[in-house]
Amino acid sequence: MLNPAYFLTRNARHFGGKSAVFHGDRSWTYRELNDRVGRLASALKSIGVTRNDRVAIITDTEPRGMECMYAPLRLGAAIVPIGPRLHPAEQRYILENSEASVLLCSRRFYAALTDLPERLPADVRVIVMDAGESGAEDYEHFLASGDPSIEDAEIDADDLAWLFYTSGTTGRPKGAMLAFRNLMTMVTTQLIENNHVLPDDRFAYMTALSHGSGLATFRQMARGAGHVFPTGQGFEPERFYQLVERHRVTIAIMVPTMIEGLLADGSHRKYDLSSLRSVVYGASPMYVERIKAAVETFGPIFVQTYALGEAPRGCTCLPKAEHVWSDPKSAKRLASAGRESFHVQVRVVDDAGKQIPAGQEGEVVIRGDLVMKGYWKNEQATAEAIRNGWLHTGDVGYIDEDGYLFLTDRKKDVIITGGSNVYPREVEDVLYQHTAVHEACVFGAPDPKWGERVVAAIVLRPGSHATEEELIGWCRQSLASYKKPSQVWVVDQLPKSGIGKVLRREIKQQFLVG
Numbered sequence: 001m002l003n004p005a006y007f008l009t010r011n012a013r014h015f016g017g018k019s020a021v022f023h024g025d026r027s028w029t030y031r032e033l034n035d036r037v038g039r040l041a042s043a044l045k046s047i048g049v050t051r052n053d054r055v056a057i058i059t060d061t062e063p064r065g066m067e068c069m070y071a072p073l074r075l076g077a078a079i080v081p082i083g084p085r086l087h088p089a090e091q092r093y094i095l096e097n098s099e100a101s102v103l104l105c106s107r108r109f110y111a112a113l114t115d116l117p118e119r120l121p122a123d124v125r126v127i128v129m130d131a132g133e134s135g136a137e138d139y140e141h142f143l144a145s146g147d148p149s150i151e152d153a154e155i156d157a158d159d160l161a162w163l164f165y166t167s168g169t170t171g172r173p174k175g176a177m178l179a180f181r182n183l184m185t186m187v188t189t190q191l192i193e194n195n196h197v198l199p200d201d202r203f204a205y206m207t208a209l210s211h212g213s214g215l216a217t218f219r220q221m222a223r224g225a226g227h228v229f230p231t232g233q234g235f236e237p238e239r240f241y242q243l244v245e246r247h248r249v250t251i252a253i254m255v256p257t258m259i260e261g262l263l264a265d266g267s268h269r270k271y272d273l274s275s276l277r278s279v280v281y282g283a284s285p286m287y288v289e290r291i292k293a294a295v296e297t298f299g300p301i302f303v304q305t306y307a308l309g310e311a312p313r314g315c316t317c318l319p320k321a322e323h324v325w326s327d328p329k330s331a332k333r334l335a336s337a338g339r340e341s342f343h344v345q346v347r348v349v350d351d352a353g354k355q356i357p358a359g360q361e362g363e364v365v366i367r368g369d370l371v372m373k374g375y376w377k378n379e380q381a382t383a384e385a386i387r388n389g390w391l392h393t394g395d396v397g398y399i400d401e402d403g404y405l406f407l408t409d410r411k412k413d414v415i416i417t418g419g420s421n422v423y424p425r426e427v428e429d430v431l432y433q434h435t436a437v438h439e440a441c442v443f444g445a446p447d448p449k450w451g452e453r454v455v456a457a458i459v460l461r462p463g464s465h466a467t468e469e470e471l472i473g474w475c476r477q478s479l480a481s482y483k484k485p486s487q488v489w490v491v492d493q494l495p496k497s498g499i500g501k502v503l504r505r506e507i508k509q510q511f512l513v514g
Contacts, residue, residue, distance in 0.1 A: 001157040004183055005073040007221040008034050009152055015224060021063045022202070022247045024231040028063070030224070035148040040071035042146030047125055049102060051076030051153055054163060056100035056124075057210070058082045058091060058109040063229050064129055064139065065209040066217055068104040076153030078160040080175075081210035085420065087480045088112040090173070094165045096121050098175060098376065105129065110136055157181040162215075163376055166309040166421065175376030176310045183218060185343050185369040186313050190219045193342040194314045195251065195278050195303055202226035202275075204243055204252040206235055207419075212253045212282070215313045237265035241273060248275040255419025256286040257450055259294050259302075268298070277301055278320070282419075286451075288334045295323050306337035306405065310372045310391055314341045316405050336404040337397075344368040348399050353387060358401045363411055365390040413504060415444030417452045422483045424504070430478045431456060434471060436464035441494050442485065443508040456485040457507050459493060 008030070011020070016031030028036075049055060055072040057079060059065035072079050080098045082091050084106075092113060095103060103126045105113070110128045113120060120126065128136035155161075161180045165173040191197060203220045205227065207213045220227060228247045232239060235258050243249055259281060262268065276298070282305040294302060304318040318338030325331035340346040347355050348362040356362045371391045374382035385392055394412035399405050415422040424442035431440040439459040444452035460466065468488040475484040495506040 001155060001180055002184065003073060003076070003152045003155050004161075004180065004187070004218050004221075005037075005070050005152045007218065008037060008070055011221065011224045018224065020227060021066070022226060022228045023063050033067070036143060037067050037070045037074060038148035038150050039146035040067055040143045041074040042148070042150045043142050044071055044077075044102060044146075045075055045150065046146070047102070049075055049077055051155070052159060053077040053102075054080050054098050054100040054160075056080040056082055056095050056098060056103045058084055058103070058105045059129070059209060060084065060106045060108075060233055061205050061208060061213070061230060062106075063227070065214075066227060067143075069209065069214060069217065070221075073161065074150065074152050076155045076159065078163050080163045080165075081214055082165070083210045083480075084109060084208050085480050085482060087478060087483075088116050089118075089478060090480065092116060092118060092120065094173060094175075095124060097172075098163055098165075100124060102127065104139070107131060107134060107136075110134065155180050157184075158373065160373070162312075164210075164309045164312075174378055174381055177373040177376050178312065179373050181369055182312070182372060183215075186215065187218045187222055189314045189341050189343045189370065190216070191222065194305055194317045194319075195219075195280055197223040197225050197251070199224045200226075201250045202228050202247055204228045204230070204240070204247075204249040206230070206240060206252050206254060206258065212280075212313065216253055216280075235261065237261045238267045241268050241271040244273050244276050245271045250275050251278045251280070252276070253280045256281060256290070257418040259286065260290065260449055263290070263293055263297060273298070278303055280305060282306060288331070291323065291334055292325060300324075304338055305341075306407070308366075308391075308393060310385065310393075311344070311366050311368075311370045315344050315346060315366050315370065317341050318404075333404050336400075336406045338405065339403045340405070344370050346399070346405060347390070348397060348405075349390075353390070359398055361396055361398045361408055364393045364395045364397050364405065364407070366393060367391065413443070415442075415452050415454055417444070417447070417454060417482055418450045420482050422454055427454060427456065427475060427479065427483055427485065430475050431458060431471065433478075434466065434474050436460050436466035437471070438462075438464075439494050439502070441502050441504055441507050443504055443511070445487075445508070445511065453486040454483065455487045455489060455508075455511060457489045457491050457494060457511065459491060 011030040012034035019027045020030040020033045021028040057068045080100050082094050107130045127142050129139040131138035158179045162178040164176045205213045280303045300320050302323050305314045306316040307313050316338045345367050347365050350362050367390045396411050397407040427442040428440045431437050438461040441457045445455045447453040471488045495503045
């Protein structure tokens with residue numbers, strides 16, 4: 001099977017002088033980018049990285065993150081993209097669980113990792129960008145030791161290529177194993193169905209390479225398009241507008257929270273945004289009235305996709321042409337996630353796995369070459385998720401008579417805040433470690449900015465006392481910032497079923513009504 005690293009090799013060979021990467025005042029050609037990736041791949045090979053090994057990456061949104069992706073692939077190794085927003089303890093767990101042999105890391109994340117009480121796994125070679133006085137091995141020095149002429153490795157379609165850790169419903173994230181077959185299927189689906197890319201397009205990397213932007217780089221590379229990186233950290237609307245005007249950006253990926261930020265910032269009127277033709281959004285629901293406002297403000301440039309870490313970048317798609325509301329039917333479809341994409345089959349089934357009629361709610365299931373191989377070192381979770389060839393997503397919804405998917409709930413109670421998943425059990429596990437907490441129930445509450453926010457309802461132990469600020473601070477010590485509760489609600493008791501199970505939906509309803 002073709003190695004996706006060959007996209008870069010081909011670009012360097014066919015039009016090596018074309019600008020590939022834009023970052024502030026600097027730019028790199030495809031020939032220069034290929035040279036750096038080759039040197040990094042060669043240096044990794046010299047320390048023993050080979051086909052089927054795993055290389056972990058924690059980077060800021062910067063060009064070297066893309067080099068870190070393509071170099072392991074050139075060797076036939078797998079990428080383990082670790083979210084930069086995760087707590088260092090969570091990052092360390094992924095590093096250890098994945099059995100990665102190398103970590104390529106931005107300096108600020110390395111500093112946080114080394115501050116942990118637990119040491120990093122001894123058998124992991126750590127290469128740090130801009131290592132400076134940290135005492136770590138420096139990325140540029142390491143890269144310079146390599147030979148740029150290394151060739152792309154031969155790979156099999158089912159070799160592991162991308163090991164993505166999803167937030168875990170049992171308190172630990174699970175590694176979704178995406179094979180080279182999955183990545184190539186994803187690229188084809190994106191180019192045919194979701195967002196056609198032309199060689200003169202320029203893509204702005206506004207989200208972490210560990211998530212959607214990293215997976216989108218393959219379609220950009222397949223077409224020899226441009227890659228534009230911001231110079232600062234975090235998303236700021238005006239800085240995005242400046243990036244679009246300066247580098248003539250044509251495509252971006254955003255979560256709904258970012259689009260809300262654009263709507264709230266009127267500075268777009270000061271900039272030339274005429275080059276921008278596509279903004280792909282997903283990861284969490286967006287209210288219909290808000291997407292209408294976005295189209296009215298920025299034009300018909302929005303594309304919605306529904307995907308999972310287990311089936312990436314495009315299970316369903318609502319294209320730009322269908323972001324209209326000229327009649328009741330089209331207006332209703334703005335609330336949908338679109339129809340199933342090329343290479344994918346989507347159904348809604350009952351608890352027995354039987355397909356149910358249009359308009360009836362059930363669990364969303366997916367099959368096709370976009371679906372992962374399974375979960376890393378977790379046969380039980382794999383068996384639960386993939387049954388008879390279908391990936392059970394845990395999302396609840398229905399498909400209308402014309403094939404449009406509407407998501408109505410989340411079977412696994414996941415909270416999606418700012419486009420990031422938070423599983424209640426993960427937060428509850430931390431709360432239960434506090435000596436004052438007797439019972440805890442975590443749920444999502446609607447939030448106009450973030451889509452949802454994390455709320456914890458707790459019962460204190462008799463005679464114990466803890467303030468809301470104390471409990472939020474307790475969670476902050478162990479969890480990524482976006483996972484900690486924004487509000488802690490102390491109650492006398494939690495509603496339970498006849499067998500003693502906490503009724504999450506009931507306590508959530510009480511909170512919303514109250």
